[in-house]
Amino acid sequence: MLVAIVALSVAVRLAHLWFVYATPSFTHHRTWPVSDMYILNTWAGQIVDGDFLGRDLHHPLLDWMRAAAPPERWAAWLGEAPAFLKAPFYAYLLALLRWLFGDAMLPVVILQIAAAAGAVVLLYAITQALFGRAAGLAAALLFAVYAPAVHYDVVMLRGPWIVLAALLLTWQLVRMPVQPPGRAGVLTGACTGLALLVNEGFVLLPPLVAACAVLQAPRGGRSTMLAGFALALGLLLLPVVLRNLAVGVPPLQLSVSGAPMFAMFNAADSHPVIATTPPPSFLPLMDRSGGRLGGLLWPCFDTFRSAGDWILFYVRRFGALITPFEFPDNANFYYARLRSPVLATLPTYGVLVPLGVVGLALGLVVAPAPRRRLAPLLPASLALFVPLMATVPLSRYRVPLAVFWFPFAGFALTQIASCVQQRRWGMTSSVVAGLVAVGSISLWLEPHLGVDAGQLTNLRYRSPEFQLAAGAYAKADRPQDAAREWRQLAALTPDQSTRLRALKQAVPLQLASGDSAGARTTLAEIVAAARRNAQLLLWAGDVHRQQLGDARTAGELYERALALHPAADVTEALRARLADLGRTPAP
Numbered sequence: 028m029l030v031a032i033v034a035l036s037v038a039v040r041l042a043h044l045w046f047v048y049a050t051p052s053f054t055h056h057r058t059w060p061v062s063d064m065y066i067l068n069t070w071a072g073q074i075v076d077g078d079f080l081g082r083d084l085h086h087p088l089l090d091w092m093r094a095a096a097p098p099e100r101w102a103a104w105l106g107e108a109p110a111f112l113k114a115p116f117y118a119y120l121l122a123l124l125r126w127l128f129g130d131a132m133l134p135v136v137i138l139q140i141a142a143a144a145g146a147v148v149l150l151y152a153i154t155q156a157l158f159g160r161a162a163g164l165a166a167a168l169l170f171a172v173y174a175p176a177v178h179y180d181v182v183m184l185r186g187p188w189i190v191l192a193a194l195l196l197t198w199q200l201v202r203m204p205v206q207p208p209g210r211a212g213v214l215t216g217a218c219t220g221l222a223l224l225v226n227e228g229f230v231l232l233p234p235l236v237a238a239c240a241v242l243q244a245p246r247g248g249r250s251t252m253l254a255g256f257a258l259a260l261g262l263l264l265l266p267v268v269l270r271n272l273a274v275g276v277p278p279l280q281l282s283v284s285g286a287p288m289f290a291m292f293n294a295a296d297s298h299p300v301i302a303t304t305p306p307p308s309f310l311p312l313m314d315r316s317g318g319r320l321g322g323l324l325w326p327c328f329d330t331f332r333s334a335g336d337w338i339l340f341y342v343r344r345f346g347a348l349i350t351p352f353e354f355p356d357n358a359n360f361y362y363a364r365l366r367s368p369v370l371a372t373l374p375t376y377g378v379l380v381p382l383g384v385v386g387l388a389l390g391l392v393v394a395p396a397p398r399r400r401l402a403p404l405l406p407a408s409l410a411l412f413v414p415l416m417a418t419v420p421l422s423r424y425r426v427p428l429a430v431f432w433f434p435f436a437g438f439a440l441t442q443i444a445s446c447v448q449q450r451r452w453g454m455t456s457s458v459v460a461g462l463v464a465v466g467s468i469s470l471w472l473e474p475h476l477g478v479d480a481g482q483l484t485n486l487r488y489r490s491p492e493f494q495l496a497a498g499a500y501a502k503a504d505r506p507q508d509a510a511r512e513w514r515q516l517a518a519l520t521p522d523q524s525t526r527l528r529a530l531k532q533a534v535p536l537q538l539a540s541g542d543s544a545g546a547r548t549t550l551a552e553i554v555a556a557a558r559r560n561a562q563l564l565l566w567a568g569d570v571h572r573q574q575l576g577d578a579r580t581a582g583e584l585y586e587r588a589l590a591l592h593p594a595a596d597v598t599e600a601l602r603a604r605l606a607d608l609g610r611t612p613a614p
Contacts, residue, residue, distance in 0.1 A: 056132055096309075113185075147170055152201075169437060223264065267279075302354070349380055517529040537549060
């Protein structure tokens with residue numbers, strides 16, 4: 028059964044890969060300069076070109092960073108020494124794949140699909156140890172077909188490796204009581220060190236893991252276990268320490284992004300849920316702290332009028348961890364679902380959370396294992412939870428944390444099945460009612476997070492993915508596909524200006540592909556939506572006259588635009604065009 032579930036997880040991801048492989052989104056690591064995919068691929072290229080230690084590594088100044096502060100301020104905050112942009116594991120993996128294959132995208136995706144298969148096995152093992160074999164199989168099956176994980180497994184982002192590292196560490200903590208103290212400490216330290224090399228956000232892991240290990244280890248072997256833990260952790264981090272000392276960076280620094288991200292997302296004028304441009308308080312906070320993360324904690328709290336406002340801010344952020352909405356940044360789940368019918372058929376976070384919450388409640392009440400057995404789940408889940416609460420709950424960051432719902436979700440499913448099999452209809456009804464209640468609450472939270480429905484729709488179907496894809500298709504001489512991207516954006520966006528811009532972009536592409544009928548339809552939509560916009564009516568008239576040879580419709584549009592009494596230059600242009608058509612404009 029487990030082998031079949033692992034095979035299913037691989038098959039689902041390969042099917043999704045089949046649909047997205049030929050789309051422009053598979054090239055974002057080369058074409059989208061503001062994305063993490065591009066930054067990581069560029070970093071890997073520097074390593075392949077010979078800068079193995081990253082001596083020439085510098086933090087890229089993206090548009091939002093330049094808008095927030097001049098380059099010299101960023102140099103003062105981030106330092107001149109070439110600190111790692113992020114934890115180094117993923118960049119060096121990409122570098123190895125680039126060295127072997129030329130382009131790392133497809134090889135790393137294949138590896139990530141294999142990593143997901145490993146995560147399925149680890150989830151089964153962890154859940155089986157806590158709640159039994161049936162729950163383990165149910166948890167593994169849920170993760171195998173979990174749509175957000177499937178999506179991010181075929182993107183050049185490190186999420187699958189964070190999931191694998193977190194589960195590997197958790198499995199080691201589950202097994203620790205049956206291992207000799209020295210061996211348990213070494214293996215736990217090695218897993219912790221590996222997790223830190225994968226994700227700098229795991230900075231809280233060492234103390235959390237040490238505390239959990241002390242609880243798990245027999246009293247007489249705790250010192251041996253802690254010594255082994257410290258030794259293995261130190262050995263895993265030693266290459267980073269030596270590299271940092273060689274290039275003049277603090278020995279244990281794994282990233283330079285912590286302070287700017289905290290200042291951006293934790294002040295009173297920050298948005299609690301959406302990743303926006305830096306708030307007005309960003310510059311004073313960074314200057315006040317000197318770019319140090321520890322120096323931001325009190326200044327950020329001090330921006331709130333009261334402790335109650337501060338609490339409400341984080342309550343909203345926590346609510347976004349529960350709601351089904353997948354907040355996008357580098358890779359948009361909803362855009363991928365438009366291109367891949369596989370994602371449209373798979374369960375999402377809205378299914379997982381109710382099962383996980385109800386399973387947690389059942390696990391604390393009726394689980395066959397003592398509650399202390401749940402302790403191994405805490406270090407990695409807490410280490411993932413805290414950074415999420417310190418930034419915004421982006422979809423790709425939520426997937427590794429969501430993995431820790433799966434053991435409880437699997438347990439909930441087995442309890443439901445057991446109750447039905449035993450005809451315990453009262454208990455079955457209670458569990459189903461709990462699922463409905465939690466699901467309803469998570470849906471209710473969406474409009475109460477400080478984000479209105481229009482903003483959510485704009486985030487769900489935002490412009491960049493469509494724009495990048497249209498540009499790539501146009502460059503590849505596929506104007507019909509480019510026009511389809513713009514038309515689809517126009518159909519999905521609630522923003523009128525975005526819709527008109529998308530429709531306007533689609534018209535010349537439709538004409539270039541020989542689709543005159545489609546261009547006429549799009550022009551009619553523009554005219555219907557731009558009744559009070561003389562410039563758009565002028566533009567639509569020009570297209571009808573010059574490219575469609577339809578002088579009559581062009582004249583009607585010019586006259587409609589003139590009747591709006593536009594600015595003098597537009598009025599003059601309209602009168603000249605009507606004169607060319609032999610039509611006398613109304614005075």
